[in-house]
Amino acid sequence: MTRLPFNAHLLLFASWCVGLVPSALVAFDPPATESSADLFGLIYWTDRNEGIYRASRDGSEMQLLLPAPSVDGLAVDEKEGKLYYTISAPQQQPGDKVMRANLDGSNPQELATINFTGDLVLDSEAGKLYVSSLGDEKIVRLNRDGTGLEDFIIGLESPDEMAFDPVKRQIYWTNGGKQRIERANLDGKGRETVVQLKDQGAFGLALDSRKREIYWVVSQGMVFSAALDGSNVKQLIAGLTQPDGLAFDAENRKLYWTENGKLSHANADGSQVEALVVGKTRQYGSVVILPPK
Numbered sequence: 001m002t003r004l005p006f007n008a009h010l011l012l013f014a015s016w017c018v019g020l021v022p023s024a025l026v027a028f029d030p031p032a033t034e035s036s037a038d039l040f041g042l043i044y045w046t047d048r049n050e051g052i053y054r055a056s057r058d059g060s061e062m063q064l065l066l067p068a069p070s071v072d073g074l075a076v077d078e079k080e081g082k083l084y085y086t087i088s089a090p091q092q093q094p095g096d097k098v099m100r101a102n103l104d105g106s107n108p109q110e111l112a113t114i115n116f117t118g119d120l121v122l123d124s125e126a127g128k129l130y131v132s133s134l135g136d137e138k139i140v141r142l143n144r145d146g147t148g149l150e151d152f153i154i155g156l157e158s159p160d161e162m163a164f165d166p167v168k169r170q171i172y173w174t175n176g177g178k179q180r181i182e183r184a185n186l187d188g189k190g191r192e193t194v195v196q197l198k199d200q201g202a203f204g205l206a207l208d209s210r211k212r213e214i215y216w217v218v219s220q221g222m223v224f225s226a227a228l229d230g231s232n233v234k235q236l237i238a239g240l241t242q243p244d245g246l247a248f249d250a251e252n253r254k255l256y257w258t259e260n261g262k263l264s265h266a267n268a269d270g271s272q273v274e275a276l277v278v279g280k281t282r283q284y285g286s287v288v289i290l291p292p293k
Contacts, residue, residue: 041292043256043276044083045245045263046071046285052085052105057249057256057289059263059276066105074245074286075122075129077144078103084129084144086117098131100144111146118160119286121171123186130171132159139173153188163205163214165228172214174202181205181216194230204246204257204287208268217243217257223270236270245287258284 041057044065051071055062066083073086083105087097096117101108116135123130127144130152138154139162153159156175163172165183172183172194178201184191194214195202202216212228215236223237223246241260248255253268256276263277263284 041249041251042290043247043263043287044074044076044290045258045287046074046085047279048072048088048285052083053277055277057252057265057276062277065103066101066108068099068108072285073117073120073131074288075120076103076288076290077122077124078290079124080144082144084111084120084122086114086120086131088117094135098129098142098146100146109146112142112149114140118158119162119173121162121164123164123166123169125166126186130162130164132162132173134158134160139171153184153191161203161205161216163207165207165209167209172205172207174205174216178202181214194228195226195233196230200224203244206246206248206255208248208250210250215246215248215255217246219243221259223255223257223266225268237266237273240264245285247287247289249289251291256287256289258287260284263287 042054043057044054046052051064051068052066054065070088071085072088075084081103083101083103085099087099089095094115095113097110098112098114099108100111114131114133118132118134120129120131129142129144130139132139137156139152139159140149141152142149158177159173159175160178161174169186170183175182179197180193181195181202182193200218202218204217206215213225214228215225217223221240222235224235226233243257243259245258254265255268256265262275264275266273
């Protein structure tokens with residue numbers, strides 16, 4: 001075996017020590033802090049006075065993404081990185097706008113003009129937007145780039161709030177001045193009434209496509225649920241103030257809704273109601289939930 005001189009041993013030892021320093025530093029580095037959005041997912045909602053907001057699902061990290069007075073309906077396409085929303089025309093004037101922007105609120109673009117919009121939903125698989133028109137008493141459909149505008153179902157009675165079932169691939173909407181919830185297949189056929197609401201008009205709609213249930217809020221301050229065959233209607237929550245938009249969080253089985261000055265959530269059975277965001281506005285509208293990363 002060849003022996004190294006003493007000073008060569010010193011050099012090797014010094015090099016070995018230097019080599020240890022970076023790995024030691026890495027080993028003791030504190031882990032990167034995860035944001036609440038990564039852990040819990042995101043909430044997007046519209047404020048008719050101010051624009052489109054985003055926050056973590058625990059209500060933290062709130063930011064105004066897109067200043068837009070008179071914004072109302074909202075759909076979020078996470079895969080394509082887009083927001084879709086409606087802008088209401090001045091009172092008594094036709095011509096509401098269907099708009100698109102990036103998820104951070106940048107690059108807003110007009111896609112279509114529709115007479116008195118109610119709501120919109122996105123079929124992300126087919127790349128189609130569905131928009132209810134109270135003014136023309138119909139639901140229209142268009143591509144997510146704004147092309148291909150066509151009638152989906154005509155001859156309705158004040159169609160307004162909407163929901164999309166990606167499992168059965170059906171559109172749900174409120175009809176008859178919000179007095180009933182209806183649905184149809186994506187070819188426009190198979191139209192039927194799901195729930196007859198009597199004196200309680202539905203506003204926000206949300207679906208649990210896994211357990212096959214539908215949820216809705218009524219202006220009298222209550223949240224209801226039913227099976228998707230219309231059976232087992234239940235009142236889950238009462239005492240809300242002018243509730244409007246509604247969304248269902250399938251991962252955590254929670255309901256999110258907007259009401260007068262609040263964005264709140266509760267368990268799917270209506271228990272543990274909690275306000276997440278409280279502001280000065282009285283005009284919160286649609287709400288959309290995205291899962292954690």
